Amino acid sequence: MAAALSSPLAARPSASSAGENSFAADFSPEILSDFLGDGGELALYRGMLLIRRFEEKAGLLFGMGLIGGFCHLYIGQEAVVVGMRLAASPRDQFITSYRQHGHLLACGADPKAVMAEMTGRSGGLSGGKGGSMHMYAPEGGFYGGHGIVAGQVSIGTGLAFANAYRGDGRVCVAFFGDGAADQGQVAESLVMAARWRLPIVFVIENNRALPEDEGSGAPLADRGAAFGIPGAQVDGMCVQSVREAGEGAIFRAREGGGPTILEMRTERFRGHSMADPGKYRRKGEERRGPSSDPLDRQREKILALGLAGEADLKSIDAEVRARVGEAAEYAAQCPEPDPGALETNVLL
Amino acid sequence: MATHVLMPALSPEMKFGKLTKWLKREGDFVEAGDILAEIETEKATMEVEAVETGVLERILTPEGTDNVAVDSPIALIEPAAPGPAPAAVSVEPPLPDEPTILARVPAGSPVLAQAPQPRDATRKITVREALREALAEEMRRDPDVFVLGEEVGDAQGASRVTHGLFQEFGARRVVDTPIAEHGFAGLGVGAAMAGLKPVIEFMSFNFALQAVDHIVNSAAKTLYMSGGAVHCPIVFRGPNGARARVGAQHAQDFSAWFAHIPGLKVVAPYSAADAKGLLKAAIRDPNPVIFLEHEHLYSQSFPAPDDPDHLVEIGLARVCRAGGDATVIAFSHGVGLALAAADILAGEGIEVEVVDLRTLRPLDMPTILRSVRKTGRCAIVEEGWPQGGVGAEICARIVEEAFDDLDAPVRRVTGRDIPMPYAANLEKMALPQTADVVATVRALL
Numbered sequence: 001m002a003a004a005l006s007s008p009l010a011a012r013p014s015a016s017s018a019g020e021n022s023f024a025a026d027f028s029p030e031i032l033s034d035f036l037g038d039g040g041e042l043a044l045y046r047g048m049l050l051i052r053r054f055e056e057k058a059g060l061l062f063g064m065g066l067i068g069g070f071c072h073l074y075i076g077q078e079a080v081v082v083g084m085r086l087a088a089s090p091r092d093q094f095i096t097s098y099r100q101h102g103h104l105l106a107c108g109a110d111p112k113a114v115m116a117e118m119t120g121r122s123g124g125l126s127g128g129k130g131g132s133m134h135m136y137a138p139e140g141g142f143y144g145g146h147g148i149v150a151g152q153v154s155i156g157t158g159l160a161f162a163n164a165y166r167g168d169g170r171v172c173v174a175f176f177g178d179g180a181a182d183q184g185q186v187a188e189s190l191v192m193a194a195r196w197r198l199p200i201v202f203v204i205e206n207n208r209a210l211p212e213d214e215g216s217g218a219p220l221a222d223r224g225a226a227f228g229i230p231g232a233q234v235d236g237m238c239v240q241s242v243r244e245a246g247e248g249a250i251f252r253a254r255e256g257g258g259p260t261i262l263e264m265r266t267e268r269f270r271g272h273s274m275a276d277p278g279k280y281r282r283k284g285e286e287r288r289g290p291s292s293d294p295l296d297r298q299r300e301k302i303l304a305l306g307l308a309g310e311a312d313l314k315s316i317d318a319e320v321r322a323r324v325g326e327a328a329e330y331a332a333q334c335p336e337p338d339p340g341a342l343e344t345n346v347l348l
Numbered sequence: 349m350a351t352h353v354l355m356p357a358l359s360p361e362m363k364f365g366k367l368t369k370w371l372k373r374e375g376d377f378v379e380a381g382d383i384l385a386e387i388e389t390e391k392a393t394m395e396v397e398a399v400e401t402g403v404l405e406r407i408l409t410p411e412g413t414d415n416v417a418v419d420s421p422i423a424l425i426e427p428a429a430p431g432p433a434p435a436a437v438s439v440e441p442p443l444p445d446e447p448t449i450l451a452r453v454p455a456g457s458p459v460l461a462q463a464p465q466p467r468d469a470t471r472k473i474t475v476r477e478a479l480r481e482a483l484a485e486e487m488r489r490d491p492d493v494f495v496l497g498e499e500v501g502d503a504q505g506a507s508r509v510t511h512g513l514f515q516e517f518g519a520r521r522v523v524d525t526p527i528a529e530h531g532f533a534g535l536g537v538g539a540a541m542a543g544l545k546p547v548i549e550f551m552s553f554n555f556a557l558q559a560v561d562h563i564v565n566s567a568a569k570t571l572y573m574s575g576g577a578v579h580c581p582i583v584f585r586g587p588n589g590a591r592a593r594v595g596a597q598h599a600q601d602f603s604a605w606f607a608h609i610p611g612l613k614v615v616a617p618y619s620a621a622d623a624k625g626l627l628k629a630a631i632r633d634p635n636p637v638i639f640l641e642h643e644h645l646y647s648q649s650f651p652a653p654d655d656p657d658h659l660v661e662i663g664l665a666r667v668c669r670a671g672g673d674a675t676v677i678a679f680s681h682g683v684g685l686a687l688a689a690a691d692i693l694a695g696e697g698i699e700v701e702v703v704d705l706r707t708l709r710p711l712d713m714p715t716i717l718r719s720v721r722k723t724g725r726c727a728i729v730e731e732g733w734p735q736g737g738v739g740a741e742i743c744a745r746i747v748e749e750a751f752d753d754l755d756a757p758v759r760r761v762t763g764r765d766i767p768m769p770y771a772a773n774l775e776k777m778a779l780p781q782t783a784d785v786v787a788t789v790r791a792l793l
Contacts, residue, residue, distance in 0.1 A: 093542075095538075124575075125575070125577075126573060126574050126575035126577070127575030127576070128575075129572055129573060129574075129575050130573040130574060130575065134573035134574065135574075136570075136574040136577050136578045137577075138541075138577060138578060143538070143541055143542075143578065144570070144573075144574070144578070145573075145574075146566070147565070148561060148565050148566075151534060151561065151562065151565065151566055153534075154530065154531050154532075154533070154534020154535055154537070154538065154562065155534050155535070155537050155538035155541065155562075155566060156538060157531070157534070157535045157538060158534060158535035158536060158537055158538020158539040158540070158541070158542070158546075159538045159539070159541065159542050160538075161535055161538065161539045161544075162538070162539045162542030162543065162544050163542070165494065165520065165539070165544060184530060185528075185530045185531045185534060187531075188526070188528035188530055188531025188532070189531050189534070189535070191526050191528060191531070192525065192526060192528065192531060192532065192535060195526065196523075344576070345571050345572045345574075345575060345576040346571070346572055346610050346611055347571070347611065347613070347635045348571065348579060348634040348635050
């Protein structure tokens with residue numbers, strides 16, 4: 001790969017940087033273990049289910065008028081972030097778009113704080129100042145939460161740049177959708193990531209927002225070909241397929257091999273946002289059927305392997321529902337921000 | 349009679365240049381049209397040709413000398429028949445306490461200003477050198493500081509502000525980017541969120557329009573949107589505003605644009621000391637800082653302290669000339685116009701107080717109001733367009749907070765409300781001139 005030749009950053013195994021910054025120092029990998037548990041099949045099911053039930057509840061609160069503005073649900077895509085979180089090391093960074101609630105939970109954010117942010121309350125993750133699209137959990141390696149389509153791709157490339165600069169072995173996983181893949185700054189980021197062999201994995205969550213025949217015809221996985229960036233299409237509805245592809249790409253990045261594009265073939269079961277009923281989506285076109293649901297697939301696998309019985313799964317569901325119910329209750333009851341918060345956090 | 353070879357100008361506005369290399373030696377026979385030497389500015393390099401045939405009798409400016417004034421003699425040619433050079437060229441005795449290499453430079457040559465001086469003494473340096481020193485000192489001080497932009501590295505910087513940094517700090521910390529402003533501005537924001545201290549150079553702030561999304565939506569708003577959880581300690585710097593004869597897409601003043609944005613600090617220094625102290629402060633600042641330089645100031649020399657800890661606090665204006673009759677508020681290149689106007693008006697018995705804003709956001713309103721309350725008359729100078737400009741904002745605040753102290757309406761001297769024209773005469777008309785400041789102050793009285 002020609003890009004490998006001019007790679008002053010990746011060539012340095014260890015930066016002379018004066019240690020970790022305050023965010024990295026605040027980093028606490030233990031908060032991730034709550035979400036991923038032992039990383040086994042049941043834990044993955046539980047993680048995906050938490051996101052599913054959380055998003056269903058968010059949809060409900062939106063309908064009740066408790067959540068304002070935009071609310072982009074992740075229902076149907078859960079296997080992508082859960083599989084990538086399992087593939088990554090706890091110290092790796094995640095960054096994504098406004099469709100971020102699942103990523104937040106996967107990075108260990110407290111469901112109560114996430115839901116309370118969506119209702120605009122003082123107990124929200126951003127103190128009620130960010131909203132559904134603007135939340136961050138740097139202590140879990142999560143850097144937002146970006147409302148401008150594809151903005152996170154350049155910023156994620158910068159996180160990876162910092163990793164290479166420090167030589168700290170961290171990898172950034174930058175998520176974006178098939179719509180964002182057409183943004184100019186994605187190409188700019190690919191150029192720089194390839195040129196400097198940055199430790200980053202570009203995860204395109206292809207939920208096929210647009211009919212395929214409106215695209216270029218070439219797979220999104222091939223978008224990096226001109227820059228020498230390898231890509232692969234992955235079954236984004238299968239959490240273990242995602243994990244496996246993610247592990248390969250993250251390993252490559254960590255070893256100095258540079259960026260990889262993973263095109264996750266997934267499906268969003270709801271509209272673009274709660275304001276969008278999604279009626280344009282594949283009208284007359286067959287959905288892939290209930291078996292494409294990543295949760296159903298994981299559930300069938302667990303039962304087939306005899307890892308748990310129906311009763312166990314029911315009890316997991318009850319436990320998750322209770323947790324989400326608690327989050328919703330908190331988000332509805334928590335007071336709005338103090339008026340004194342209006343002009344804080346503008347400058348340090 | 350020996351003929352002086354004069355330092356040529358590469359452009360009408362060029363005042364100084366660097367003599368990079370002599371291609372002939374003293375005693376060489378040269379014919380008219382022979383290449384004698386190479387000179388360069390931040391913009392271009394050029395060859396100096398012999399204007400007449402003769403012997404290159406004396407080289408007055410050694411190669412490697414920077415800040416050689418245009419039209420100053422750099423060599424002597426003795427018209428003569430071809431022949432062997434004199435065995436020795438008599439030189440004047442070295443000046444006391446001056447390095448020998450400078451001894452042959454005529455007194456008064458700018459190169460004398462470069463003579464070593466005691467540490468911590470105030471030297472005279474150009475704004476470009478001040479900026480370069482600030483970068484180098486902060487990079488030595490903090491390993492998290494790095495410079496990134498187009499041609500900042502091996503090419504030594506399009507405006508030569510990063511000259512020599514690549515040699516000292518290497519490609520890891522002086523990073524050449526592809527021509528991708530949107531992408532590399534976002535990359536810088538990400539690196540800052542990860543705790544590094546990026547200094548992102550725009551070759552011109554006109555190109556920052558490609559990146560304005562990340563400056564505003566990502567850098568400026570994240571601290572607020574995250575409820576204080578995510579910081580973005582980044583500096584975006586580069587030349588802003590007018591530049592001679594480059595037309596409308598390369599000569600816009602964006603001061604008001606960035607000064608409009610909460611979450612940013614915006615700095616626009618005039619002098620070398622402020623350029624250095626403010627850039628160092630900007631790099632150490634935990635917030636995103638827009639650092640607006642000016643093409644016409646890069647080569648101007650000012651006294652500047654030698655102290656590596658010379659910092660200028662962001663947010664403080666400076667009264668750089670005291671006077672009681674009228675206040676002229678300016679920033680960046682406009683301060684030079686204001687000071688020149690004040691000199692002229694002083695000849696008429698009008699004492700102008702000149703306030704150099706230095707920082708455009710946050711504005712130092714106490715200093716502005718103190719001066720306006722003293723003089724009762726105020727003009728604001730800026731290169732940018734009038735509508736929604738820095739002057740418009742200051743005028744509004746003066747009216748809100750010091751209306752009763754005014755003895756005349758606040759007036760603005762701004763760039764004309766048009767895209768920048770190319771033709772030299774029109775370009776001059778489009779930009780504020782000293783005469784405009786003089787006329788405006790007279791109108792206040």
